[in-house]
Amino acid sequence: MQRDSGAPLFEFFAGGGLARLGLEPDFACVFANDIDPAKARAYRTAFDDAPMHQGDIWKLSAADLPGQAALAWASFPCQDLSLAGARRGLAAPRSGAFWGFHSLIEKLASENRAPDILALENVTGLLSSHGGADFAALVHALDDLGYRVGAMEIDAALFTPQSRQRLFIVAARNAPSALTVSGPAAPFHTPALRAVVARLPDSLRKRFVWWRLNAPPKRNTRLADLLDETSENWDAPEKTERLIAQMSPLQRARLDALRESGRREVGAVFRRIRIERGERVQRAEARFDGVAGCLRTPAGGSSRQILLFVEGDQVRSRLLSPREAARLMGTPDHYPLPEGQTAxxxxxxxxxxVPVVRWLSQELLSPLAGAALARRIA
Ligand SMILES: C[S@@+](CC[C@H](N)C(=O)[O-])C[C@H]1O[C@@H](n2cnc3c(N)ncnc32)[C@H](O)[C@@H]1O
Structure with a gap:
C-alpha cells in the first residue's frame, strides 16, 4: 500500500533522532519528545521541522499528540536494565519511564487513536532483568492494550562495524501471516529470547508472535573505513606506552605479532577493571577484528573508546572522535555534531x-503500516 508521504510517526525518548533517521522516508515524524535539554537542542538542530517537545514523558497528555500515528517508537532508558548497572528493573525511575509511554498509549487507545505499531528498543539485559519478570510485565502490558507482541535481538555489527546487541520489541494491532513465522528463527530470535518467551504464562506465550525478519546482506565496511583521517589528537608516546603496558601478556604478544607483520591495523580499546589473583587490575583490552566495541555514554575515563594504530614499528593511540562515533552509529556526515565532545x-x-532501524523499517515496520492502512481503507 503506497502513501504519498511517510506514515505518521511519534518518536519518544528521541535523543538525537537517530530512530527517525532510520525510519525516514517510510515514516514521517509528527511528534518527538525527550526530557534532556541538550538532546532536544541537538534534535532541533538536526531537523528543522522540529516537532520536538522537551520534557518528562509523564507530563505529556494525549492532547499533546497530534492525530493517530502509524508507529510510535520508544527507545526508553536502559540504566536500570543494563548488566553494568544495579538492575533495579522496570519499576525503577529511569527505565520505568516505559510506564509513562504505556500510559500515553493507553489514553490514546481510549480515544480510539492508538498507534497501529509500537517499536521499543533497549539493552538485551531487559530479557534477564528480575529473571525475565520485567520482560513478561512489558509484554503483558502491551498485550492488554490489544497488541500482538514479538521481539528480536539484533547486533548492529551486521550492518556497521560496531558490536552493539540490542533488543527490539515490535507490537502491532494485527499480525498478518505474511509477516510472521510459526516459531523462532535465526538469526534474530536468539536463545536468550526463546528462553524468556518459553517462561511467559501460557496465555501470553500463545499470543506472542515471531516476526519474519530476513538477515541483511553481508556488511562490507570495517572500522578502518570509517576513520576520521583529519583527527590529529594523538596521545603522547608515553601515554600510548602506558596503555600497552595495561594489556594482558597475551594481548601484548598479539600486538607484537601485528607490529612484525608490517601491516597497518587499527584496533579498538576499552579500559576495564578486572579481578586478577584477588586484586583489581586496570586492563586495556583491544580488539583487532575490524569492529569497534559498543559505544557507551561518557560516564568516566574508562568509558571512552581508544583507537590503536599499528603501522610496523609505529604504534599510536587516540580517543575515538565524535564524528567516528557518529559514523559507527550509521549517521550520515551531514548530521550536525552537538557542540562539545562529551555532549x-x-x-x-x-x-x-540507524541502519538497524532502517532494516527493521523496510522489512517489517513499513509492511505492517501498509497492512494497517489497507485494513482501514477496506
Ligand atoms: C536510550 S536514549 C534514546 C536515544 C534515541 N533513540 C537516539 O537514538 O538518539 C533514552 C532517551 O530517553 C530520554 N529520557 C529519559 N527519561 C525520560 C523521561 N522521563 N521523559 C522523556 N525522555 C526521557 C533521555 O534523555 C534519552 O535521550
Whole structure:
C-alpha cells in the first residue's frame, strides 16, 4: 500500500533522532519528545521541522499528540536494565519511564487513536532483568492494550562495524501471516529470547508472535573505513606506552605479532577493571577484528573508546572522535555534531543504530503500516 508521504510517526525518548533517521522516508515524524535539554537542542538542530517537545514523558497528555500515528517508537532508558548497572528493573525511575509511554498509549487507545505499531528498543539485559519478570510485565502490558507482541535481538555489527546487541520489541494491532513465522528463527530470535518467551504464562506465550525478519546482506565496511583521517589528537608516546603496558601478556604478544607483520591495523580499546589473583587490575583490552566495541555514554575515563594504530614499528593511540562515533552509529556526515565532545559522545553512546532501524523499517515496520492502512481503507 503506497502513501504519498511517510506514515505518521511519534518518536519518544528521541535523543538525537537517530530512530527517525532510520525510519525516514517510510515514516514521517509528527511528534518527538525527550526530557534532556541538550538532546532536544541537538534534535532541533538536526531537523528543522522540529516537532520536538522537551520534557518528562509523564507530563505529556494525549492532547499533546497530534492525530493517530502509524508507529510510535520508544527507545526508553536502559540504566536500570543494563548488566553494568544495579538492575533495579522496570519499576525503577529511569527505565520505568516505559510506564509513562504505556500510559500515553493507553489514553490514546481510549480515544480510539492508538498507534497501529509500537517499536521499543533497549539493552538485551531487559530479557534477564528480575529473571525475565520485567520482560513478561512489558509484554503483558502491551498485550492488554490489544497488541500482538514479538521481539528480536539484533547486533548492529551486521550492518556497521560496531558490536552493539540490542533488543527490539515490535507490537502491532494485527499480525498478518505474511509477516510472521510459526516459531523462532535465526538469526534474530536468539536463545536468550526463546528462553524468556518459553517462561511467559501460557496465555501470553500463545499470543506472542515471531516476526519474519530476513538477515541483511553481508556488511562490507570495517572500522578502518570509517576513520576520521583529519583527527590529529594523538596521545603522547608515553601515554600510548602506558596503555600497552595495561594489556594482558597475551594481548601484548598479539600486538607484537601485528607490529612484525608490517601491516597497518587499527584496533579498538576499552579500559576495564578486572579481578586478577584477588586484586583489581586496570586492563586495556583491544580488539583487532575490524569492529569497534559498543559505544557507551561518557560516564568516566574508562568509558571512552581508544583507537590503536599499528603501522610496523609505529604504534599510536587516540580517543575515538565524535564524528567516528557518529559514523559507527550509521549517521550520515551531514548530521550536525552537538557542540562539545562529551555532549556528542553522550548522544551517540545512548542512541540506536540507524541502519538497524532502517532494516527493521523496510522489512517489517513499513509492511505492517501498509497492512494497517489497507485494513482501514477496506
Ligand atoms: C536510550 S536514549 C534514546 C536515544 C534515541 N533513540 C537516539 O537514538 O538518539 C533514552 C532517551 O530517553 C530520554 N529520557 C529519559 N527519561 C525520560 C523521561 N522521563 N521523559 C522523556 N525522555 C526521557 C533521555 O534523555 C534519552 O535521550
Amino acid at each position: 556528542a559522545l553522550h548522544l551517540f553512546g545512548d542512541a540506536v543504530c
